[in-house]
Amino acid sequence: MKITNEQLKEMYLTMLKIRKFETSAMDLFADGKIPGFVHLYIGEEAVATGACANLREDDYITSTHRGHGHIIAKGGELNYMMAELFGKEDGYCNGKGGSMHIADATKGILGANGIVGAGHNIAVGSGLAIQTKKTDQVCICFFGDASTNQGTFHEALNLASVWKLPVVFVCENNGYGISVSQERHQAITDISVRGASYNMPGITIDGNDLFAVYEAVGEAVARARKGQGPTLIECKTYRWRGHFEGDPTVYRPEGELEAWLKKDPIPRVEKYFIENELMTEEEIKEMNDNVDKMVEEAIEFAENSPIPSLESALKDVYSDIVEEGRVR
Amino acid sequence: MKKMTYAEGIREAMRTKMKEDPNVILFGEDVGKFGGCFGVSGDLWEQFCDDRVRDTPISEGAIVGAAVGSAACGIKPIAELMFIDFLTVGMDQLVNQAAKMKYMFGGEISIPMVLRVPAGGGIGGAAQHSQSLEAWATHVPGLKVVYPSNAQDAYGLLLTSIDDPDPVVFIENKVLYAMQNDVDENEMKAIPLGKARVVKEGSDVTIITYGRQVYDSLQAAEIVAKDGINVEVIDLRSLFPLDKETIVKSIEKTHKAVLVSEECKRGAYTGDIAAMIAEELFYELDGPLMRVGALNTPIPFSTELENYVMPNVRDIELAVRSLF
Numbered sequence: 001m002k003i004t005n006e007q008l009k010e011m012y013l014t015m016l017k018i019r020k021f022e023t024s025a026m027d028l029f030a031d032g033k034i035p036g037f038v039h040l041y042i043g044e045e046a047v048a049t050g051a052c053a054n055l056r057e058d059d060y061i062t063s064t065h066r067g068h069g070h071i072i073a074k075g076g077e078l079n080y081m082m083a084e085l086f087g088k089e090d091g092y093c094n095g096k097g098g099s100m101h102i103a104d105a106t107k108g109i110l111g112a113n114g115i116v117g118a119g120h121n122i123a124v125g126s127g128l129a130i131q132t133k134k135t136d137q138v139c140i141c142f143f144g145d146a147s148t149n150q151g152t153f154h155e156a157l158n159l160a161s162v163w164k165l166p167v168v169f170v171c172e173n174n175g176y177g178i179s180v181s182q183e184r185h186q187a188i189t190d191i192s193v194r195g196a197s198y199n200m201p202g203i204t205i206d207g208n209d210l211f212a213v214y215e216a217v218g219e220a221v222a223r224a225r226k227g228q229g230p231t232l233i234e235c236k237t238y239r240w241r242g243h244f245e246g247d248p249t250v251y252r253p254e255g256e257l258e259a260w261l262k263k264d265p266i267p268r269v270e271k272y273f274i275e276n277e278l279m280t281e282e283e284i285k286e287m288n289d290n291v292d293k294m295v296e297e298a299i300e301f302a303e304n305s306p307i308p309s310l311e312s313a314l315k316d317v318y319s320d321i322v323e324e325g326r327v328r
Numbered sequence: 329m330k331k332m333t334y335a336e337g338i339r340e341a342m343r344t345k346m347k348e349d350p351n352v353i354l355f356g357e358d359v360g361k362f363g364g365c366f367g368v369s370g371d372l373w374e375q376f377c378d379d380r381v382r383d384t385p386i387s388e389g390a391i392v393g394a395a396v397g398s399a400a401c402g403i404k405p406i407a408e409l410m411f412i413d414f415l416t417v418g419m420d421q422l423v424n425q426a427a428k429m430k431y432m433f434g435g436e437i438s439i440p441m442v443l444r445v446p447a448g449g450g451i452g453g454a455a456q457h458s459q460s461l462e463a464w465a466t467h468v469p470g471l472k473v474v475y476p477s478n479a480q481d482a483y484g485l486l487l488t489s490i491d492d493p494d495p496v497v498f499i500e501n502k503v504l505y506a507m508q509n510d511v512d513e514n515e516m517k518a519i520p521l522g523k524a525r526v527v528k529e530g531s532d533v534t535i536i537t538y539g540r541q542v543y544d545s546l547q548a549a550e551i552v553a554k555d556g557i558n559v560e561v562i563d564l565r566s567l568f569p570l571d572k573e574t575i576v577k578s579i580e581k582t583h584k585a586v587l588v589s590e591e592c593k594r595g596a597y598t599g600d601i602a603a604m605i606a607e608e609l610f611y612e613l614d615g616p617l618m619r620v621g622a623l624n625t626p627i628p629f630s631t632e633l634e635n636y637v638m639p640n641v642r643d644i645e646l647a648v649r650s651l652f
Contacts, residue, residue, distance in 0.1 A: 093434030103429075125397015128355075132379065133402070151389060319430070
């Protein structure tokens, strides 16, 4: 599949937005400005970016607890995301979701998810909805290596396959289920082999190679749109940070992170720009500066957003019922 | 008036909505050509074919998950689990996903799904096919819980549940499936959730119940009537939203209440209603709140043991008499 220069620049911009948003979230968490749990996507940017570049606005994604990257890649807006991380009224979920529960129905983002393995069957449901409505939309289901040990993974692949649903299962194999490395949590090396159990194509690719992700997911999306069923794509990648911010990562062998830092997906694209004379160093710097500004604006937006009213805690439990609150 | 079974009431509600709206679909284990484990879906597959009435693998996580995901994308799914006991396998999708999505996404996404679950004992199903787990569902903010006792209510409440924008756990009592009731053909219409029905008016004591125990309660009421005790029987019909108004009105009249359900008593939803009455109507009461339920055991297999563990008419009668 041919990638136009414009598409590539757009993807590079997306990767920068993810990297810089996440780096800021890391700092803000360390400064105590973001409560709760934060799971960062730094190092895995090529997966969400390359995958979502194949989607239209009316396509769907399901995400995970490490969801910021997917949401940005599917068009989520930094201001609303950052305000949500701050727990503010203008956040995507009016401060009721936080980092792990951002959704945007208008962009087909069916939500980040705090339960490992829960997105698989929601994606299947999304595929069922598409099939029922007889449209050519697709759903990409993002998930990590450890979630492929949940029963839900197997239930979802089986049902998606038997019903030929338009779902692309994109596994981000970042080598760890929290602190437990892949060789300690499953007896296979390539998760893509599990596609065979469900008679669906399963491939393994370099998840830090934007081009490889774009192409592999592109082919799977095209198959899905034509009604040819689901695909399992395993993207080998690595999370630079711990499972959550504050994780001391004592479980990582010496030198492992350093080796992966050398495979940073972002400079690989920059190198391509320079070598093929698509962008100059100055243009790259300018784009970086612009994204820095976007993230700064998002932080400002979040800081200026009001704290949600206490009454709002009672809203949206149901569509038509609001129970009484407490009087203090 | 015509006769209709409880199962037919449910089926006809599904048929009505499926004819009306192409986005209403039904899926679950053996709901297709087989017609459903208890025959509830019957001939729907013949009418609506594979696209709209789908057999699923035995895969409850995927069944409930597919309901959540398709509902989030604009479909109105009706998912059937063969037994409420199997909800354990799909519980994450119901509790952490369906019930939470609207709230934790700031109202962005609605989940208009119906999860139909056959519940209750009395058919020799033993411990894993006989439970009454309604309290698990009523406990979770974000879920609505409906439990009809007769064909007309099953029809009207299911029509409403399918159109409801929130996830509804629609509990069906297995023993009632084959029971025929008179239905008023002119009244075959949607029944709002949260409206209880006073099945029998009375002045001396209120029985608050639902499902199969409505019939046991009516029988107990008949027995004590011979001794001059005039019982009012309320069929809640929907457990959440709960029709507090009807409960309050009745207790203000009778000043006595007995709560009856098939659940084992420990942690039962009747306990929650009793607590509400104690908090809000304590000074209206002139006797203790009584509860009737199953014993705190799993449901045993042997008919004699099952009958011993399950609540019956005599238990209700004794509870009522103890207040006089």
